[in-house]
Amino acid sequence: MAILGSQYGGELKKGVFTIMNYEMPKRGVLSLHASCNEGKNKDICLFFGLSGTGKTSLSADPERMLLGDDEHCWTDDGVFNIEGGCYPKCIGLTLKNEPDIYNAIRFGAIMENVIVKDPHTKEPDYFSDKITENTRASYPLESLSNAKIPAVGGHPKNLLFLACDAMGVLPPVSLLNPE
Secondary structure (H helix, E strand, C coil): CCCCCCCCHHHHHHHHHHHHHHHHHHCCCEEEEEEEEECCCCCEEEEEECCCCCHHHHHCCCCCEEEECCEEEEECCEEEECCCEECCECCCCCCCCCHHHHHHCCCCCEEECCEEEECCCCEEECCCCCCCCCCEEEEEHHHCCCECCCCEECCEEEEEEECCCCCCCCCCCCCCCCC
């Protein structure tokens, strides 16, 4: 894999995930584009969805332990995180709406495409889309108070498929059954 001239960390991240999608099935492991968390009763929940459907926001539930916000693997023994960190969108980020994510972005985090309001205070402007709406931050799982370390869990009890349907084809809530 070669990525040249890019200023977007997501290309490298997804490039490595593409390699995982090739290598893991050869080992009998399913790689997943999903976030994952665990409840008090060890109940694992996987959130599947494209970028922007809410995986990071929904998995960052302060009442549940976070395994990761984007890429996991599922084995015969359960699930595990393959990233070791989070890469949330920052556009419109506020302490009130996303306190765990907001507080995880501190010294040592990497910010991408985020405008700095004041070069002296280094305060970010999470509402500026001057460069792009795809503003991002990157930080280790340990930056979150509810991170599960190591990021390993049992088999999922709940699988949620998140969709952002602009055409009105999917109903707002769909319950799937085995049939």
